[in-house]
Amino acid sequence: MMGVSGVLNRIQELQGHLGLNPVNPAPGTIGANGTTGTTAPGGSTFASALTNATGQAGTAMRLNSQATGQNVVDAAKKYLGTPYVFGSTDPKRGLDCSSLVQRAYSDLGIKLPRLSHQQAKAGEPVANLAQAKPGDILAFDSPVDHVAIYVGDNKMIAAPKPGDQVKIQSVYEKPTHIRRVVSDFSAVAGSNAAAAVRPASLQGSGSLNGVPYGDLFVKAGNRYGVSPKLLAAVAKVESSYDPQAVSKAGAQGLMQLMPSTARGLGVKNSFDPEQAINGGAKLLARNLREFKSLPLALAAYNAGGGAVHRYGGIPPFRETQAYVPKVQKALAALGG
Structure with a gap:
């Protein structure tokens, strides 16, 4: 049995593929660094989700201003070999493409939206692959139905498809969107190290x-x-x-x-x-x-x-x- 959480994850992903606003997150499926969706007062999470399809496209909350693109790549590499499981955000069970991207960033304290079409609007646009840097988000197709993290040298780390696993592969086609969420030259906000880490x-x-x-x-x-x-x-x-x-x-x-x-x-x-x-x-x-x-x-x-x-x-x-x-x-x- 999939359960309510799994049903909501599937609804979100399918809505993302169709370019529709997603339902609200199910408990334990969306938040970064252990944060989860909440139950609406006076009603079930599932009911409130179906009646509050608001979505959060294009948002990215940075809690760690020191993170660099290479940090993102390194964080994603921890999940190499994790099986592709559609709708799963638990690496012990498996990850899909957008949950891999979300997980890698969340491990660095950066909150991204859950779905691929939302992640394709996070951060700032990058003009083309020639200008892409490690850690950038690569999004594919229109509407967007796949995302990956650029590694450099025309390579990306991705959770490709059912029956496959998280791996590094060539960028096999031109991305429809490239987004940069972190900068390699981030300052350390609110820290005495701010001047010291500036390049x-x-x-x-x-x-x-x-x-x-x-x-x-x-x-x-x-x-x-x-x-x-x-x-x-x-x-x-x-x-x-x-x-x-x-x-x-x-x-x-x-x-x-x-x-x-x-x-x-x-x-x-x-x-x-x-x-x-x-x-x-x-x-x-x-x-x-x-x-x-x-x-x-x-x-x-x-x-x-x-x-x-x-x-x-x-x-x-x-x-x-x-x-x-x-x-x-x-x-x-x-x-x-």
Whole structure:
């Protein structure tokens, strides 16, 4: 038996295919991050849904302004291999095309509408596939009946059809709509990290002239959405820009990555400046997303994220207590 929730999901999807306004969400089927539809006072959810077909086309609520398009792709990749199940929003059971898109964004704190034709109106339009970036929503047909997430290089991640599973495939035809919900250069709203994560392109050019490996800091900062000045400040405190530095604890290279940390970041040689800077940028971006605070992100870089969680703030370690202000001072000296 499908149940009321399943019936409503099927009604919504079919209405989406026909371009009609959908019924209201059933409990447990629409909300992102665990939020669900509610029952109307004095009546059942099913009855109120049938009498209140309002829809929410084109809406997208951003609760995480740090998320980038690559974050969206990474979130979607977690569901690779999930079977296609029409109308399902539960990855344990299966996902359809629009629930995959909604789920990937909701995992990053971004609420999208449930249906494919609604998602084709979310965010901002992108002119063509040549201008598409990873994380953009690709929509197909008119009326829209299929959506996917662009991966780059003419590839997309999608839940294609019954009997198939979530997978990466070629963009097999020209999308009828391309929508961008997140920007790779988002600022961290309401956080002390706002200035620190702003890319070099938003801070003026030439600001790292004279800084060793300045071009690599700029390149990595733009790639991972972290301020190049912050990367340079961390390298200054960590190694004084010495790519061959090794600490007593065994941290290596320009960004002083522990060997196990480096492996987890995909860094094969911590003594190679470009690899080290990319690894440090990736780690800082991850910390900033997780802690939404520059001091806490720096504390996690020095002492590990687990210690920051365990102590509910900057850990009471003498080294870490001194490290955070040192990096902030070095950042200020660079004009960051």
